[in-house]
Amino acid sequence: MKEKLFPTFEAENPGVTLIQVTGTSTETLAKLQAQRNKPEIGVALIDDGPMYQALQLGFCDPIAADAYEGLYPLANMSGKAVGVGLVATGLAYNTDAFNKLGLPPPTSWEALVDPKFKQKVVIPSITNTYGLHTLVVFARLRGGSEKNIDPGFKAMIDEAGSNVVAWEPAPGKLAEMFQNGSTILAAHGSGRVQALKATGFPVEFVYPKEGAVALQVAACPIAKSPEPELAQKFLKFLLRPASQVILAESEGWGPTNVSTKLSDDIAKRVPYGAEAVSKMQALDWAAINASRSAWTTRWNRTVER
Missing domain, CATH: 3.40.190.10 (Periplasmic binding protein-like II)
Structure with a gap:
C-alpha cells in the first residue's frame, strides 16, 4: 500500500507526507487507547472485530455520508468506520x-x-x-x-x-x-x-x-486527530475504484466499492462481485x-x- 498508493495521494495534496505506522490490529488498538487524549494517528486501518471495539471506545469520528456511496452495504460500519477491503x-x-x-x-x-x-x-x-x-x-x-x-x-x-x-x-x-x-x-x-x-x-x-465468513479491513478517522479534513480525504481516496484495484493486487483485499473492475486473474484471488459478497456470512x-x-x-x- 505504502509504495503504490501513498505517492499518488501525496502528489494530489502538495505538502502532505503520509507516514505508515505498522502493527497488528490489537497493537493499533492499544496505541489508540494510549493516545486517546492526544492522538498521533489520523486514520486507523484494522480488522473489523477490533474496529468495532474502537467504535465502542469512541476512538472514531463520523465519516462524511458521501464516502459510503457506491459501496456494498456491509462496508458501512455505524457511520464512523468503513470497510476498505474484504477477505474471506x-x-x-x-x-x-x-x-x-x-x-x-x-x-x-x-x-x-x-x-x-x-x-x-x-x-x-x-x-x-x-x-x-x-x-x-x-x-x-x-x-x-x-x-x-x-x-x-x-x-x-x-x-x-x-x-x-x-x-x-x-x-x-x-x-x-x-x-x-x-x-x-x-x-x-x-x-x-x-x-x-x-x-x-x-x-x-x-x-x-x-x-x-467476511473479514473486512476497516478504516476510520480518529477523533481529535490533528488533520481531520485530510483523514476524511484519505478515506475517500482508499475507496476509489483505482485504489481498490491496487489494494486487490498488492494486499489481496476484495473491493468494497461496487464499481471496481478487476482483471480475471486478480478476481480469482479475492472476494469479488455482488454474488460472491452476498453469499458471505457477516458476524455480530x-x-x-x-x-x-x-x-x-x-x-x-x-x-x-
Whole structure:
C-alpha cells in the first residue's frame, strides 16, 4: 500500500507526507487507547472485530455520508468506520495431497470434522480471527449463534479435536505446516492462501457452500486527530475504484466499492462481485466483543488443554 498508493495521494495534496505506522490490529488498538487524549494517528486501518471495539471506545469520528456511496452495504460500519477491503475465511487445502489420496476438493465446513482427516487439520486458536470465525460458524451449524456459543465449543472439542494436529495462530507457522506435510486442510483466510500459492505451493482456497465468513479491513478517522479534513480525504481516496484495484493486487483485499473492475486473474484471488459478497456470512461483532475475553479463557481451558 505504502509504495503504490501513498505517492499518488501525496502528489494530489502538495505538502502532505503520509507516514505508515505498522502493527497488528490489537497493537493499533492499544496505541489508540494510549493516545486517546492526544492522538498521533489520523486514520486507523484494522480488522473489523477490533474496529468495532474502537467504535465502542469512541476512538472514531463520523465519516462524511458521501464516502459510503457506491459501496456494498456491509462496508458501512455505524457511520464512523468503513470497510476498505474484504477477505474471506474459508478452507485451504493441499491439492497434491488430496489428489494422491483420491479425494475431491472440500466443499463444506464439515470437512474440518470429517474423520478421514484425523491429525491432518489445522484450526487456528481463538486468538486468531480465522479461529474465532470457525468457532462461530460451528456454533451456527450446530444450532447456536454468537449469543449461544456452547454448540460451537462442543463441536471444537468433540468433533474437531481428534482431527486437529495443531491450533496454530501464526499464519507463517501454518504455511510451514502445509509445506512440511503436517497438515493438508485448514481454516484459513483467502489472502493468506493466495500468498502461499504465489510461492508455487499447491494450495487452493475454498468458499464453503454454507458461506465463507467476511473479514473486512476497516478504516476510520480518529477523533481529535490533528488533520481531520485530510483523514476524511484519505478515506475517500482508499475507496476509489483505482485504489481498490491496487489494494486487490498488492494486499489481496476484495473491493468494497461496487464499481471496481478487476482483471480475471486478480478476481480469482479475492472476494469479488455482488454474488460472491452476498453469499458471505457477516458476524455480530457487538455480541462477540462482549464475550470474547470469556470465550478465550474457556477455549484455553477446554479446547487447547
